[in-house]
Amino acid sequence: MLFVSILRELTTKKRVLFACIGTDRATGDCLGPLVGSNLKRLGYMVVGTLDEPLHAQNLMQELHTISSFYNPDIVLAIDACLGKHDEIGKISLSNSPLTPGAAVHKNLPTVGDISIMGNVNMGGFLELQVLQCTRLHTVMKLASDITHLIWQSIPAAPKDDLAARPISQNQCS
Incomplete structure (x- = not known):
């Protein structure tokens, strides 16, 4: 599968931190935390779960904590997005950061070096209500599919590598 091979190529031999963005307070916005919870159970290094959302x-x-405490080689950001009707349920991979909250017109910083977006519903009108009324089935299927794609592409970190790798003095500039 092309998605898997591209993701594998982008992350090979890199210490990956997953930044799973969203909240469990809106069905359409819980995609990131659902994926984060799944990945954490599988042994991946994650910020953003259902228990502790990003x-x-x-x-x-949290972005400051990611850069100063976790010291990853690469941050893979995951978030829900809104799009056209025929794009609902689609997953996209980008070799660039994502801008969280763009669909609901929030001004937030970009996140990640690479990103995965799952299209949960249609955008263009009353985005906040659309996120509130998104089908849980759609979000759960996307979360399962994204988790599986990552599992196929990126090996989980060894248990002793899950602890944060502090930045040494000579790495600071």
């Missing part, structure tokens, strides 16, 4: 209120603080 969302608009804590994003700036």
Whole structure:
């Protein structure tokens, strides 16, 4: 599968941190935390789970923590998006960061070196209500599919590597 081979190529021999963006307070926006919870159970290094979501209120603080505490080689951001009707259920991979909250007109910083977006519903009108009324089945299927694609592409970190790798003094500039 092309998705798997591209993702594997982008992350080979890299310490990957998954930044799974969203909240469990809106069905359409819980895609990131669902994927994050799945990945964490599988042994991946994750920020953003159902238990501890990565969302608009804590994003700036967590981005600082990611860079200073986790010290990943690459950050893979995962988030839900809105699009056209025929794109619902589609997953896209991009060799660039994503802009969380764009569908609901929030001004947030970009996240990640690469990104995965799952289209959960149609955009263009009353986006907040659309996210609230998105079918849970659609989000759960996307979360399962994204988790499986990552599992096929990127090996989970060894248990002793799951702890944060502090930045040494000579790495700071």
